[in-house]
Amino acid sequence: MPNSAQHRKEGVRTEMRRRAFALAAALIRIARAGQGIAPELAAALRRSAIEITVAVEDSDSEHNAILVRAVRTSIALSRLAVEEGILSYFDCNTITSAGESFLKFLDKTAEVLQGEAGLQLQDLFSADLQKIKVAAKSGNVEMQEKEEASPLQHVQEGQGEDTEAQQEGLASYGESLAGENKSATAANAAKAEMRQSILLQHIRRSTRPAAAGAGEQEGCRFRDLQEFFPEVSERTLRYDLEKLVRAGLVERLRHGRGGTYYRPVQRGAAAEAEEM
Structure with a gap:
């Protein structure tokens, strides 16, 4: 070697x-x-x-x-x-x-x-990785030490009887990339769903019923949510909250200079039992 x-x-x-x-x-x-x-x-x-x-x-x-x-x-x-x-x-x-x-x-x-x-x-x-390797071998794609040529470059060079095999390799390569992109999209969606579920649970736990005569319950400040999720960007956190608001699970409250608050939407006993 x-x-x-x-x-x-x-x-x-x-x-x-x-x-x-x-x-x-x-x-x-x-x-x-x-x-x-x-x-x-x-x-x-x-x-x-x-x-x-x-x-x-x-x-x-x-x-x-x-x-x-x-x-x-x-x-x-x-x-x-x-x-x-x-x-x-x-x-x-x-x-x-x-x-x-x-x-x-x-x-x-x-x-x-x-x-x-x-x-x-x-x-x-996954089998996709194997498809790329098999396609590369069948298309006579050689690994270069400094720079690896793509299947497209080999097809364009037109190497006689290998051209058809190289085209098959390119097609398999493209399908594999498409599969990887779909997998990445699905993984990101799953992460977002999990993150929003945790966010909702935190808001529910942190929002206590208001004391008698004290008015409505206040909810969670956006600033406090940022401190609880320090690794989540402000843009992503606002996106997650907006998703929860649109789903009718959380409502947004504004308290002037005190910032924006979020609290869970009050639900009936039937809804609570169904979620359990």
Whole structure:
């Protein structure tokens, strides 16, 4: 193997370890000092951290499967925990962001690491990744060390009997990209839905009934919501609140210089029972 290719592979391995250790450290930190974290959840996060730390040091297919499974488990646990109110949204976002970023890194670098003894990332990711690899091989697409030519460039060069295979490779490549875009859109929509659900729960918990003779209940200030969701941009938070307002779940109140407040819409007992 050329030295440059070997150095590239070693660089990818080093970055993989760095990202894995960063994620494991975050899991251990949250398990130890998370805001109101349940003991069972803390133990599960610690187990995932240990599995990630151990598995990243080996390159066989079994350990790579353990690595990906541990990352996905930590993401799933954090999302479930925040919905149950036993993990803060901030800690959940820390885990999911680091975990998803790590999985994307593994996906993107699978081609670089392919051929390493026992490393079979193709078994761990979607069939779309395999389609791209098969199409690239059938179209005689060669990986360049400094610059990788796209399937379109190879088709335009018109290399005799390979042209039809290259066109098939381009079509498969385009379909794969379209599939990835759809998956990303679906993932973003799921994140937004989860974020809005947590936001609604927080507003309901924070809004107490007004005392007798004290007028209407006040609700949550937008400024307080920003402090509770520090990792969410102001634009995104306003978008989520607007979605809840339009859905009839939250109402917006203005109190002059005191800022804007949000409070849950009062519902009847039947509606409460149906939601339960």
